Amino acid sequence: MEYLKVEEEGDQREPVSPTGQFLNSEALSLCILGVLELGVPISIDESHVDSLVKEVFLPTNPRFSSIMVEDENGEKQWKRVEVKIKDHIKTPIFPSGLSPKIYDKYIDDYISDITIEKLPVTQPLWQIHLINYPTSNSNAASTVIFKFHHSIGDGFSLIGVLLSCLQRADDPSLPLTFPSVPLSSTNKDNMSHHSNGLFMNLSRIFSVVTNTVSDFYCSIVKSCLLEDDISPIRSGISGVEFLPVSVATMTFSLDHIKRIKSNIGATLNDVLTGIIFLGTRLYMEENSEGSSKANSTALVLLNTREFRGYVPITEMIKPDSKSPWGNYFAFLHVPLPKLTDIDDSKYSNPLEFVLKTRETINTKKSSLGVYLTGRLLQVLKKLRGTEAAARYLHETIKNTSMGITSVMGPVEPMTLANHPVTGLYFMVVGAPHSLVTTIMSYNGKLRIAVGAEKGLIDAQKLKSCIENAFQTILKAACDDT
16 A cells, blocks of 8 residues: 655644554555435535535544655654545446335445445545435435545544534434443443452452453464354455455344343343344354354454543544544454354254353453553554554454444434434445444444355345344343243
8 A cells, every 4th residue: 555755844744543554554454334324315416515524524523634644754644635525425326217126236236346445545535425316225215325444533433423414303403312321331240349358359350360361362363373264154265355245234123132131131232242143153054054163253343432422523532532533442352152052053042142142252351351462563563563563453353254343323313414314324344354244223223234245145144144043032031031
């Protein structure tokens, strides 16, 4: 990847964060797609779009008016430039008069195309795609896709930008609100105060040390030596991040997920991850008998901010913000439970699948392995350079089977320039994975999106398996009450 060389004096420049450099390197280049499905056709003209971008979107953060450059010492920096808005707005043309189902295929192919297209390095690293055709998803009459480079910020940051450009449908003067129960949180199973507090504290310290050593060692081994098995969800092909993908989404009731959560004492993320894991294992078994026993690992991303709730963008970009702008996330290596691990191959108690997932995630949360891995990347950067650290991160992702990440969305219905938003989801693209899943809440519902390698994974069949897993787990949770 080539970067512009900057020699002019007086440029407005800021250093790129280490993580931002890792995510935009020769070894790795990730982007985030924010997809808004609208209830009516897009009815604003080009001049209105330009005005909205200039007056509402660009002011949210200087990164949207900056390009990544290298100085004379090879250090990457953000340099402010003049934005030519028309270069960032894309409006595809499809045949007219087709059914929403057929347009689903056109948009799926279009999303696949833009996932593998690199953003021009001579422009700020974002695009807006206006697709004025109906789809069957959320009964949408049109779709708007925001594409951001991950080096600008993580999903939490960039979804925050989108939300700052939207208004509540019921009363635009009121702020958006978010679920009182976050999708993920720290382990809430804190030890209660006990008379033998000293023993409990020593036991906790021993547990943290043991888990940290185990987790950090396993992370290094998975990144450097051991790959997951080749399976129906992992091709293991070099350069898989440049291959076409197929997208499928599914919607679940947030109340139903909360019911499962309450019955088994887990976080929403534990429940959703368990559902995705079970659905994935069922898909693997259906496609290749015995493959559900394959060694398969997911990278589960966690938001590492001190305060995980959304705040106005003006607050996020302050130096002392508790919910800062940028890339603040960590990976957890979470093995997919095997169907044979859960009683028997027929998973007689599907709730055990969620409980097994919760147990693994909680164990990893109680270690400092994630912190040490972050420090390792910094040491690699210092000793061997940014590209070496980025290659290590690339191998960490490539050697696993799938990625899972989630963000919260607002409780209330929203509008974009008076266009009602009927559906909302996001995707992480450019990762060397055959399968990436994302989770987002909006308006009382949870949307799971699947990005799957075309030719390897049948995204619609995987969607059906995940939906079946959800119904199976929900039924088991209700039967237990």
